[in-house]
Amino acid sequence: AVVSTQSTGIDEGERSRRKAIILSRCCALLCVFLAVVDWVVLAEVIQKLQEPDEKGESYNKPMFLCFCIRTTYMIAFIPYVLWKYTPVGGQGRHDAEPFSSLYMFTRACVLNVLGYISGYTWYMSLPITSVSANTAIYM
Numbered sequence: 001a002v003v004s005t006q007s008t009g010i011d012e013g014e015r016s017r018r019k020a021i022i023l024s025r026c027c028a029l030l031c032v033f034l035a036v037v038d039w040v041v042l043a044e045v046i047q048k049l050q051e052p053d054e055k056g057e058s059y060n061k062p063m064f065l066c067f068c069i070r071t072t073y074m075i076a077f078i079p080y081v082l083w084k085y086t087p088v089g090g091q092g093r094h095d096a097e098p099f100s101s102l103y104m105f106t107r108a109c110v111l112n113v114l115g116y117i118s119g120y121t122w123y124m125s126l127p128i129t130s131v132s133a134n135t136a137i138y139m
Helices: 012-050 062-085 101-128 131-138
Strands: none
Touching (some): 101 131
């Protein structure tokens, strides 16, 4: 027996909307999973980088590490700009801008300084703590 969409009460628009929601949630879960994996791998690599090697030498420059990692986050800004301001993101996004550029810039500067201080102290503490303890403290 073939079940028509009329008998179930779900039209094609509703069905495609539900598929889009499911796809969106699956993509969000994938992004969260990748962020967690990235965080753990990054912490392990940086901790190994700062440990002394056979010769007793180590790369103990937490400010440079913090700068490099925080500036590479800007790579994520490129797809956002493409999505937000070009037709690549569908018809182009026409969201209302709730905040002024000056407001966003000042808030971003303050949060960046706070994030930099937090990241710097996190990198400083990696050589003397375990990654799991460090993550629990800073998260």
